Amino acid sequence: MGTRLDLVFPGMGSELCDKLMSQIKSELHRLDSLLSIHRLDSELSHLNSTGHAGTIEISQELYEILDHVKHLSEKTEGYFDVTMKPVSDYLKSGDGQKQIVDKNTRDMVGMEQLIMEKEGVRFKREGVMLDLGGYGKGYGVKKIVMILQAAGIQCALISFGESLIYGLGSHPYGETWRVSVPNINQQQPIEFDLKDEALSTSGNSLNNQKKFANSGHIVNPVTLQMITIDGLVSVKAKDPVIAEVYSTALFSAGPDVSKEILKSVPGVEFRWVRPYSNGTI
Amino acid sequence: MENNRRDFIKTFSAMAAAGLFVSGMPWLKDLYAQDGLKTVKLGIIGPGSRGMLLLEHLKSVPELEISCFCDDYEPHFERAGQFLPGAKGYRDYREMLEKEQMDGVVIAVPLHKHKEITVAALDAGLHTFCEKAMAKTYEDCNEMVKARERNNKILYIGHQRIFNTRVLQAMKEIEEGTIGEVTQMRAYWHRNNDWRRPLPSPELERKINWRMYHEYSLGLMTELASHHLQVTNWVLKDKPDYVMGSGGINYWKDGREVFDNVNLVYHYPSGTHVIYDSMISNKKYGMEIQAMGPKGTIEIETGYQFSEQPPPAAGIIQLINNLEHKVFDAIPIGGASWVPEDPSEDKGTYLLDKLLKTDGTDVEMASFVSDVRNNRIDPWLTQQGFYASIATIMGFEAMMNHRIETWPQGLAI
Numbered sequence: 001m002g003t004r005l006d007l008v009f010p011g012m013g014s015e016l017c018d019k020l021m022s023q024i025k026s027e028l029h030r031l032d033s034l035l036s037i038h039r040l041d042s043e044l045s046h047l048n049s050t051g052h053a054g055t056i057e058i059s060q061e062l063y064e065i066l067d068h069v070k071h072l073s074e075k076t077e078g079y080f081d082v083t084m085k086p087v088s089d090y091l092k093s094g095d096g097q098k099q100i101v102d103k104n105t106r107d108m109v110g111m112e113q114l115i116m117e118k119e120g121v122r123f124k125r126e127g128v129m130l131d132l133g134g135y136g137k138g139y140g141v142k143k144i145v146m147i148l149q150a151a152g153i154q155c156a157l158i159s160f161g162e163s164l165i166y167g168l169g170s171h172p173y174g175e176t177w178r179v180s181v182p183n184i185n186q187q188q189p190i191e192f193d194l195k196d197e198a199l200s201t202s203g204n205s206l207n208n209q210k211k212f213a214n215s216g217h218i219v220n221p222v223t224l225q226m227i228t229i230d231g232l233v234s235v236k237a238k239d240p241v242i243a244e245v246y247s248t249a250l251f252s253a254g255p256d257v258s259k260e261i262l263k264s265v266p267g268v269e270f271r272w273v274r275p276y277s278n279g280t281i
Numbered sequence: 282m283e284n285n286r287r288d289f290i291k292t293f294s295a296m297a298a299a300g301l302f303v304s305g306m307p308w309l310k311d312l313y314a315q316d317g318l319k320t321v322k323l324g325i326i327g328p329g330s331r332g333m334l335l336l337e338h339l340k341s342v343p344e345l346e347i348s349c350f351c352d353d354y355e356p357h358f359e360r361a362g363q364f365l366p367g368a369k370g371y372r373d374y375r376e377m378l379e380k381e382q383m384d385g386v387v388i389a390v391p392l393h394k395h396k397e398i399t400v401a402a403l404d405a406g407l408h409t410f411c412e413k414a415m416a417k418t419y420e421d422c423n424e425m426v427k428a429r430e431r432n433n434k435i436l437y438i439g440h441q442r443i444f445n446t447r448v449l450q451a452m453k454e455i456e457e458g459t460i461g462e463v464t465q466m467r468a469y470w471h472r473n474n475d476w477r478r479p480l481p482s483p484e485l486e487r488k489i490n491w492r493m494y495h496e497y498s499l500g501l502m503t504e505l506a507s508h509h510l511q512v513t514n515w516v517l518k519d520k521p522d523y524v525m526g527s528g529g530i531n532y533w534k535d536g537r538e539v540f541d542n543v544n545l546v547y548h549y550p551s552g553t554h555v556i557y558d559s560m561i562s563n564k565k566y567g568m569e570i571q572a573m574g575p576k577g578t579i580e581i582e583t584g585y586q587f588s589e590q591p592p593p594a595a596g597i598i599q600l601i602n603n604l605e606h607k608v609f610d611a612i613p614i615g616g617a618s619w620v621p622e623d624p625s626e627d628k629g630t631y632l633l634d635k636l637l638k639t640d641g642t643d644v645e646m647a648s649f650v651s652d653v654r655n656n657r658i659d660p661w662l663t664q665q666g667f668y669a670s671i672a673t674i675m676g677f678e679a680m681m682n683h684r685i686e687t688w689p690q691g692l693a694i
Contacts, residue, residue, distance in 0.1 A: 004594075006593050006594060006597045008597060008601065010604050157597075157600065157612070159596075159597060159614055162594050162614055165612075165614060171604075171609050172604065172607075173608065173609040178609070178610065178612065179611060179612050179614055179615055180611035180612065180613045180615070181613075181614075182613060182615070189611070192615075199615060201615040
């Protein structure tokens with residue numbers, strides 16, 4: 001999945017740890033072969049390359065994921081959109097200074113490009129490309145939690161690429177898992193208490209400010225522009241998929257629209273870790 | 282002198298503590314001995330700049346007498362005489378070898394004279410230390426080996442990395458599999474100077490700047506690359522079976538004959554390659570020998586180790602530390618996604634305490650004296666110099682003749 005996974009199991013013996021790690025690795029490899037766009041032989045890659053030619057029969061699992069993705073896109077008023085890769089590729093192409101996408105690229109994007117049918121799914125046109133990166137991370141953590149719970153583990157911390165944290169149960173010496181997200185300059189970090197909850201953070205990090213000064217790395221699905229502001233938003237939710245999807249969507253939507261979007265999602269807490277500074281949303 | 286001696290003991294003790302006295306390095310074991318040592322008597326041939334450095338190190342070795350020296354260049358002769366009061370000076374090495382009673386000899390003359398003097402010293406029954414590289418031709422290298430064998434004497438070739446604590450520690454890590462099987466090595470040696478020495482008068486050009494001319498030297502190959510090729514052979518436990526490469530003079534067009542830049546790819550029978558280059562018109566990257574494997578990288582010259590597995594996030598390390606100390610605290614971890622394509626900020630891990638930074642020449646000289654004293658002959662040491670020199674000459678031939686140069690048949694120890 002192109003990132004690093006850190007797992008902390010307090011007090012666990014090495015035999016059980018090895019056994020669980022083996023199960024987790026095997027599950028993540030399976031998900032990679034289902035959802036990765038970096039593997040040509042994954043089911044999603046197959047759909048991306050052939051979906052324009054007609055209805056493709058896909059696995060039940062991928063079908064359900066895509067159905068959920070469509071649903072979440074509607075719930076976030078279009079700010080979560082897995083069809084943005086062509087826009088991102090276009091804006092980063094050449095000298096990386098392009099501000100506005102051309103019509104051809106514009107026509108390739110939008111969740112309406114994905115048609116769900118009884119027999120399978122298809123794309124409206126050639127060039128459509130689904131990238132389930134963020135959703136896939138949340139889905140992967142969800143599966144890890146299921147493996148741990150099935151093994152009777154009551155206490156663990158999962159960090160997927162450091163941007164998605166899940167606290168299973170609580171810290172052995174505390175009531176929760178307490179996570180602090182770094183803030184700008186010398187300001188106090190923002191703390192979150194997690195207990196069987198996930199925390200996802202999206203944005204342009206301080207470390208990457210220079211790298212993203214001109215290009216950013218997240219496309220706003222509504223404006224079809226790179227988000228170049230320096231900011232982070234963290235979302236806490238029971239479901240790691242929801243945390244991951246909403247942190248991405250809220251970063252695009254900005255603080256005001258975020259409140260509106262979250263009105264219909266109970267149990268989700270969000271904080272702007274860093275306020276917006278100059279840049280494009 | 283006594284301070285140097287104490288430093289020696291300190292260094293060796295630290296090396297032992299670091300577990301460096303491993304099997305295969307027997308020459309290090311008895312360097313502690315301080316009492317009841319038999320005095321070793323050595324002579325030196327060629328106390329020029331490198332020779333004087335060797336003498337400096339030899340001076341701190343206990344129970345050693347440098348009884349004679351030889352140089353045919355007057356300023357060096359006079360300087361050596363001042364440095365070694367009481368030692369007898371010669372201008373002809375043959376006379377010195379004939380007249381002096383000694384246990385061994387240290388040779389630090391220009392490359393083209395290595396074979397002649399080394400063979401003469403060995404045939405005179407002397408244990409011999411000869412500076413690297415061994416010689417300019419395959420045949421000369423082989424003759425030196427044969428002379429060692431027929432006289433059953435010690436022959437060291439001056440590859441001090443064999444005795445360098447950082448290199449020894451790197452070898453230990455590599456042998457223990459820290460970076461996995463070594464799948465590629467890269468080595469480079471970059472300087473930014475004309476590589477010339479000042480001339481007292483113009484007619485001494487070829488005598489002083491002998492490194493510039495093919496009659497005396499193979500340039501960057503024998504003078505620098507031979508060191509790195511010794512290490513790559515050592516790491517890969519083999520010798521290259523062929524090499525391809527290209528060299529040229531693109532900057533120092535001052536009448537020199539030897540290349541000012543060399544670029545080579547050595548192939549080893551395992552399928553592993555050593556990519557080597559050297560230049561003297563830019564020094565940004567300095568020098569390094571990199572051993573790379575599926576689990577990590579070791580930079581041997583600077584003694585750093587890097588893991589292919591990125592270290593856990595700092596927050597995770599802090600969490601584990603807290604758990605071990607039964608402390609509940611916030612974990613500083615959230616942020617934008619870590620992605621493997623981001624430039625690594627891993628500064629690596631230092632293989633040894635920085636206090637042990639010596640280039641190994643001091644240990645090498647002490648080891649030579651110790652081996653002479655104990656008549657301990659280790660053909661492996663000669664083999665290291667031999668194989669490094671053959672690889673060096675192969676690289677030179679490949680570049681000069683624009684062809685793939687293979688390991689000369691029949692050359693082996």
